[in-house]
Amino acid sequence: MAESKVLIGVIGGSGLYHLDNLKFIRSVEVDTPWGKPSSPISISTLPNGTEIAFISRHGAHHTITPTEVNGRANIAALKHLGVQAIVAFSAVGSLREEIAPGHFVIPDQIIDRTKGIRADTFFRGDGVVVHSMFGDPFSNKLNKFVAPRVADILANSGVKVHTGKTVVCMEGPAFSTRAESLMYRQWGGDIINMSVIPEAKLAREAEIDYTLICTATDYDAWRVGEAPVTVEEVVKTLHTNAGNSRAVAAGILEEVALHVASGELDEIKGSMRFACITRAESQSAEAKKKYSFILPYFE
Numbered sequence: 001m002a003e004s005k006v007l008i009g010v011i012g013g014s015g016l017y018h019l020d021n022l023k024f025i026r027s028v029e030v031d032t033p034w035g036k037p038s039s040p041i042s043i044s045t046l047p048n049g050t051e052i053a054f055i056s057r058h059g060a061h062h063t064i065t066p067t068e069v070n071g072r073a074n075i076a077a078l079k080h081l082g083v084q085a086i087v088a089f090s091a092v093g094s095l096r097e098e099i100a101p102g103h104f105v106i107p108d109q110i111i112d113r114t115k116g117i118r119a120d121t122f123f124r125g126d127g128v129v130v131h132s133m134f135g136d137p138f139s140n141k142l143n144k145f146v147a148p149r150v151a152d153i154l155a156n157s158g159v160k161v162h163t164g165k166t167v168v169c170m171e172g173p174a175f176s177t178r179a180e181s182l183m184y185r186q187w188g189g190d191i192i193n194m195s196v197i198p199e200a201k202l203a204r205e206a207e208i209d210y211t212l213i214c215t216a217t218d219y220d221a222w223r224v225g226e227a228p229v230t231v232e233e234v235v236k237t238l239h240t241n242a243g244n245s246r247a248v249a250a251g252i253l254e255e256v257a258l259h260v261a262s263g264e265l266d267e268i269k270g271s272m273r274f275a276c277i278t279r280a281e282s283q284s285a286e287a288k289k290k291y292s293f294i295l296p297y298f299e
């Protein structure tokens, strides 16, 4: 793994294709055993010199569908650069009246409604069987650290920040039917996107602490008497939301990096040590080499 001072990765979603309020330093092309990331990784610095690695989830020009995002390459590339914590951003639909378009949400649970067509694990096809722990799919410590800071930054703009919510991840690309949207509410879903799975699972497998900062763009399809969500509606709020997300990134990342560097926010590191049920002597040399790209136990 690369010796690096890039401890923090940022994944930008719809509307957030660059962090142009940070100082751009260089662009890095990383090839991983799982292919190339969605975009070249741009390294920028914060005023104190902290380096941040940024990937645009759907590509710099939004050419990659949610289903086709190569989550494995994105996460592996960040880990290979030395990233220990990811702050990801996502545009979401709201399944609750109180979460209005423009509001921020930092969820702590996920309901997976993807259709099994995304590569959602690093460990498939190589004869190495690994079961990661995913009961708490986000890093609780990182969530707790980030939430009040995001709220502080947005306080003056009147943007509300919600925590303790559940995100439903659907396959897409079509939005939900009204019946599905109503069902997700009954299941306890609060917001909906098409991105958090497999990103959160892969971050866990790569032992990267992961938090998702969501920005609501619409009320999906559950509201009786209101038109269901369209891309036009989503795009209306994307610009404002992206501006707020950039302000949030610039405002929190220095502190996040300091606390990640001190080990204070560590929650996931070491969690994969005993997650592999296949004994080392039964693993092929090729598989070990491949996995050592993201995890030291395979070296």
Ligand SMILES: CSC[C@H]1O[C@H](OP(=O)(O)O)[C@H](O)[C@@H]1O
Binding pocket: 012, 013, 014, 015, 057, 058, 066, 089, 090, 091, 092, 193, 194, 195, 196, 231, 234
């Ligand atoms: C453009 S609406 C649907 C699209 O927006 C969200 O993208 P991201 O999570 O990358 O911000 C959602 O997950 C869908 O992919």
Ligand SMILES: Nc1ncnc2[nH]cnc12
Binding pocket: 091, 092, 093, 094, 170, 175, 176, 192, 193, 194, 217, 218, 219, 220, 221, 229, 234
């Ligand atoms: N209503 C919605 N459903 C799924 N993903 C979304 N991203 C933004 N709005 C969404």
